[in-house]
Amino acid sequence: MKPAIKQIAIIGMGLIGGSLGLAIKASQGEKVEVTGIDTNELSMLKAKQCGAADRITADYKTGIKSADMIFVCTPVLQIATLIKEIAPHLKPGAILTDTGSTKTYLIQEIAAVLPQGVHYVPGHPMAGREKSGIEAAVDTLFYDKWYILTPTRDGDAAAVEAVRQVINWTGARITEMNAAEHDWCTALISHVPHIGAAALVNLLTYLQDQENSIKLAGGGFRDTTRIASSNADMWADICMTNAEPIADSLDKFSQIVSQVATAVRQGDRASIHKFFSNAKQRRDELLLLEQAASEQPLTSEHL
Numbered sequence: 001m002k003p004a005i006k007q008i009a010i011i012g013m014g015l016i017g018g019s020l021g022l023a024i025k026a027s028q029g030e031k032v033e034v035t036g037i038d039t040n041e042l043s044m045l046k047a048k049q050c051g052a053a054d055r056i057t058a059d060y061k062t063g064i065k066s067a068d069m070i071f072v073c074t075p076v077l078q079i080a081t082l083i084k085e086i087a088p089h090l091k092p093g094a095i096l097t098d099t100g101s102t103k104t105y106l107i108q109e110i111a112a113v114l115p116q117g118v119h120y121v122p123g124h125p126m127a128g129r130e131k132s133g134i135e136a137a138v139d140t141l142f143y144d145k146w147y148i149l150t151p152t153r154d155g156d157a158a159a160v161e162a163v164r165q166v167i168n169w170t171g172a173r174i175t176e177m178n179a180a181e182h183d184w185c186t187a188l189i190s191h192v193p194h195i196g197a198a199a200l201v202n203l204l205t206y207l208q209d210q211e212n213s214i215k216l217a218g219g220g221f222r223d224t225t226r227i228a229s230s231n232a233d234m235w236a237d238i239c240m241t242n243a244e245p246i247a248d249s250l251d252k253f254s255q256i257v258s259q260v261a262t263a264v265r266q267g268d269r270a271s272i273h274k275f276f277s278n279a280k281q282r283r284d285e286l287l288l289l290e291q292a293a294s295e296q297p298l299t300s301e302h303l
Contacts, residue, residue: 009067013038013047017073018137021052026139027169037063072098076237080109092117102242103179119159122150132231143171150179187245197228
């Protein structure tokens with residue numbers, strides 16, 4: 001039987017934490033009390049003002065002591081450190097979850113400090129914006145987006161169901177994966193694209209006439225590099241905690257780009273045409289799969 005969730009604490013009232021609080025309150029109203037915890041006083045005040053939290057505090061121990069469920073929504077390298085600090089103060093039966101983009105690292109770090117009777121359910125919402133901070137938070141951030149849970153083999157089934165229930169309140173689509181599969185998958189479909197977007201922007205450094213060239217940058221360049229405006233701390237942490245999958249995917253990406261460069265230098269139109277044709281076919285297939293998934297009705301549990 002899954003436990004009743006009446007009090008939720010959210011550590012880190014930025015884009016993800018703020019949006020989570022807004023979505024929970026929009027769905028549950030006064031049935032669930034949300035405590036927002038952050039060391040940034042302005043973020044806490046804005047979280048209270050916009051309705052993302054009922055109560056706010058900078059004191060982790062006070063904020064979590066009565067919580068049935070705790071979401072840790074900070075950069076990845078901060079998550080493990082924070083959980084080590086708060087672990088002794090979690091009440092028996094509490095459910096701990098996080099929103100970090102890498103899972104194997106966190107599971108290993110957190111398993112070593114988790115108190116007896118406290119349950120950990122790793123999670124990762126595949127949602128975000130190029131903007132960061134509580135100012136960018138919206139109650140629809142997770143709606144119809146994938147939210148991945150990576151429960152461990154010895155995890156508590158009731159705790160997993162409780163987390164699923166709360167995530168359902170946000171309107172997200174929930175799926176489960178093992179941590180290693182998650183990290184390799186997200187490296188390819190999320191982490192490397194962010195690095196690629198940042199690389200394209202940094203490529204502008206080599207322009208001889210940067211001012212005029214940047215003025216000419218059209219919608220295609222802006223669309224392709226939009227995610228390069230994401231939070232640098234968050235992405236540095238992701239690279240540090242998912243190093244092998246990211247490095248391996250970048251190596252493969254470099255090989256593909258190198259092959260195209262060779263074909264361009266050699267004037268090999270057939271190879272270049274095949275490169276673009278294969279990419280178009282694969283992307284069209286992906287769009288069809290995405291459309292099929294989006295046409296599946298959402299569960300009504302979040303209502």
